[in-house]
Amino acid sequence: MTATSPVGLHRVLEPVGSGLTLPQAAQRLDDSPQIGADEVRIDIEVLNLDAASYRQMEGKHTRSDGTVDGAAVRAEVLEIVASRGKMQNPVTGSGGMLIGRVAEVGPDSTLGLQPGDHVATLVSLSLTPLRITDGLAAWDGLGERVPAKGHAILFGRSIAAVLPEDLDAELALMVMDVCGAPALVSRVVTEHRARTGQDPVVTVLGGAGKSGSLSLAAAADAGAARRIAVVPLQREADLLQGTGLADSVVIADARSPLGLLAAVEQAGGPADVTVVCVDVPGCEQPAILSTAAGGTVIFFSMATNFAAAALGAEGLAADVRMMIGNGYVPGHADYALELLRNTPGVRALFESRLAGEQTGTS
Structure with a gap:
């Protein structure tokens, strides 16, 4: 496994070369599934978009009759993730959170996670390397809750929480999104x-x-x-x-x-x-x-x-x-x-x- 930065500097693709840009401020991240020694890969189940971000896109794609063009919202989210390697609305700068299953844990990870753990990430999607593989086929673009398939990468200093067994996973995600x-x-x-x-x-x-x-x-x-x-x-x-x-x-x-x-x-x-x-x-x-x-x-x-x-x-x-x-x-x-x-x-x-x-x- 290659050397990594605990704050994700090694995943920054643009801007190139300075080593001074953290993932949240970066234009593009490396979303490849291969993890470094202190990283964790998550198989995505649901994204929860930040309210300000979703409202901005909803307003942008509202038709003259007041209805929202969900397909256009979905296409914009897909374009953002594909071009930036993360979900970061270029207007609001915000992203959201996700829930999923831990797929792989690097030997030097300090997050305390194990493969198979059902988790919610407690860091923004605006700094989380992310790749979507299903075209968001199960999402109509008409809400902040986004069923999705793909993967996300957590760094050495990321935060995630194992979901409690006594609560619905998506209910817990909604809470953790604003905790x-x-x-x-x-x-x-x-x-x-x-x-x-x-x-x-x-x-x-x-x-x-x-x-x-x-x-x-x-x-x-x-x-x-x-x-x-x-x-x-x-x-x-x-x-x-x-x-x-x-x-x-x-x-x-x-x-x-x-x-x-x-x-x-x-x-x-x-x-x-x-x-x-x-x-x-x-x-x-x-x-x-x-x-x-x-x-x-x-x-x-x-x-x-x-x-x-x-x-x-x-x-x-x-x-x-x-x-x-x-x-x-x-x-x-x-x-x-x-x-x-x-x-x-x-x-x-x-x-x-x-x-x-x-x-x-x-």
Whole structure:
């Protein structure tokens, strides 16, 4: 077996020669199935596309009558993977995650995996060497869940988790896809209490989504004083009503600075902690404006423009801490799965979403 880099530098094909580009920033990766001494090859079962990435492609391929051209979405995903050796949307820069079976493990791998293990990768598809071999024939292009055949490669410093036996594999994947969000929310709520002596008010933009609902559950678990869920539509508000995940559910456009501020204040804000989980651009300044001085804004959306966030906070003279949710906190997968098991409202939302994606009605 050839020498490898634990962070995957040896798999970078473009740009050529510098040795300075990590796989996430690379234009093209080597997706060959032969593994290095510390690598692992996974036989793919299902890809779970990042929400911001899928929404961008869905919008791009929406016909004049409002229907989505699923075949065009499928063709674009196939083209991206074939040309880049990974699934990285060139517009959003994001990818997603996958589940599959461990096919081969290098002798120097430190990931603790064995051939045959049923796993979910906990690193983005935007940096994972990937090859699709079935043309995505089982996918209609109309949802984030993508049945697929092919293989993926994990590096020496990649992360993967063996799927729990008590949960449906694809349900666990949906949770693990966003498991960094609840773990970081829990940490920030705890830190706020230690710093101020007060339990924080937490606002979650996109509270009915995957990362949003888990963030609400984590805020409750960590002892938030009040939880405000912001959603754009009545049908999303209806999903949250009766779940106990939020003390207040408000309908507001998260892109509207004054509209969001008024909605959050009427619900008991401003927030000490604002969590941005919506997958549309333009929410940076409204989130900042609706956060109290000395508070924290956590950006979990890949649609976030971080320059707009930084310059917007400066322009608003807003004394807020801004954090990028990087998707990794030690113990994040186990914590998110425990929240799913122990929070009926979260589990109901996830199971409903999974059922919709599997039947094509989501």
